[in-house]
Amino acid sequence: ETGVTQTPRHLVMGMTNKKSLKCEQHLGHNAMYWYKQSAKKPLELMFVYSLEERVENNSVPSRFSPECPNSSHLFLHLHTLQPEDSALYLCASSHDETGRVGYTFGSGTRLTVV
């Protein structure tokens, strides 16, 4: 375990469903991130939160909605997804938003949209 826990590990959802991904860390980190990993593509940064405030949104479609209720928890709410949204969604945290000491990643949620 890295200290960053993601649930569920696997998720299959229809295009009309609403679901949420959860990320939790108790490392005392102040910044949290959502990344999308698709096969043979660079990791795509989706959202950055620092001290519970969203500080970056990399042109992500509105069908993805993040929520950071406190510095230990990060959610990604999903609705009306498309099959091309199927991917591994990775959560990461870092000491602060500068990322100087690197990130700690969770194991990811494997999402399949049918």
Place this chain on the structure above:
Amino acid sequence: AQSVAQPEDQVNVAEGNPLTVKCTYSVSGNPYLFWYVQYPNRGLQFLLKYITGDNLVKGSYGFEAEFNKSQTSFHLKKPSALVSDSALYFCAVRFSGSARQLTFGSGTQLTVLP
């Protein structure tokens, strides 16, 4: 434009032989450089980083990387490969003065053959 590249999608090496996984970057400043490893169905795990100082950085599991400013490279190396080193390796760069994210390469699949 600032970028990071891993020119090889796949690297194969025989067990016991030295391995190299390549990473180059393009930046107009002093970058922070990282290597991460990803095993199947897992998140990324930190291997090593270069921030400043000695150009040769030693990390986990016997890996090391050399920062070469003139060639803008940060190749990952190991003197003697193990079958258990087989995984997906990501180079990441945080460009000084940029916003809050690491930029990842597209990954290199390393296969160590017994």
